[in-house]
Amino acid sequence: MGDGAGRAVGRRPPGRPRDERLEDAVLDTAHALLLEGGLDACTIEAVSRRSGIGKPAIYRRWPHRTALAVDAFARRVDTAVRPVDTGDAVEDLVALAGRLAEHYREREGIVYAELLAVAVREPDLAEMLADRFFAVRRHDVRELWQAGIDRGQLAADVDPDDGIDLLFGPAVMRLVLAAGTIDPPTARRLARLALRGVAQR
Template sequence: MTPQPNPERRSERARRAVLDAVFEVARAKGYGKTTIEAIAATAGVGKPTVYRWWPSKGAIALDAVNDRIGDSMDFPDTGDIVADLTAQLTAVAAMLTGDIGALYRGIIAEAQSDPDLAAALRATFLEPRIRRCVGRLDTAVAAGQLRADLPTRTMVDILYAPVYYRILLGAGPEETLRSPLLVETVLEGLRPS
């Protein structure tokens, strides 16, 4: 008797192929010219398979970015908030200037006109990472490394605004994002007086 293929494994292979294909197609054509048809063809699956799991190109891209990043963007806690934020912001800048960043910038652009994608982006990508950052900043506030009179959620906005500004708008050289001076300068205003 010939063993029957396991449909769950076959589905996972197809899912993985689609997640990998969105990167491949976006790298070759750019995010704006990436289509469901091209993703399906590159993955070797039919369009119905793609639409069974994802409602749009943006949803595929978001799932692919989250899958590829995993927990790699977690916040270190060495006890030194400057070193920890420098390491984390450097990792974010590196991510945003590579293949993941190209897809992520496309997702952000598409989310401006797709409320479902915008909600998914906030729920699956932004909020979990913001909560981790707030947790790390709360620890630094408790240790007296950061001021206690400013909500840590606001501190997150202050820390990441320069990164998003430079990456999304191309405003300035990317190498400055990897500089400890950026973190040090921003933290000057967040330290207790």
């Protein structure tokens, strides 16, 4: 599950220095195209044409359109929906579920569902989503969960990764079955149900 901008995007091998202005322009353009027309609309050619940045410069950073689409989507979620630790892990996790649902309403949710659907039949995309999106977000949520364990707010015998699956799995399922229609109150209600068995009272 993620979440300042672009921790997932910022992880790249040593080599050519980053040009953040170019990267911002490319990723913003790619994200806009994703919202307008989904994965089919987010091509290197279309991004180059709209952003005014040459295709060679884009290809130096993203080897193909799929990598660009995943990074553009992950960057926007990472910027918009970060876990916040206020000292109450249960309420913070419930609030995070609600903010994610708000973010995934309408076009963002449709794009997310499309990425998940394509990942089922394209192992390369599934691997990219796991590495560039889910791993980073799960790391951030895992830290929040562990803080709750350390403060005695969440049961210590529940593995944080299992807890994260319980917390976000139902909402993701509803999103996939009816893309973009899960609302924040429903997401918070599902989160409270998932946390009921692991919250320390």
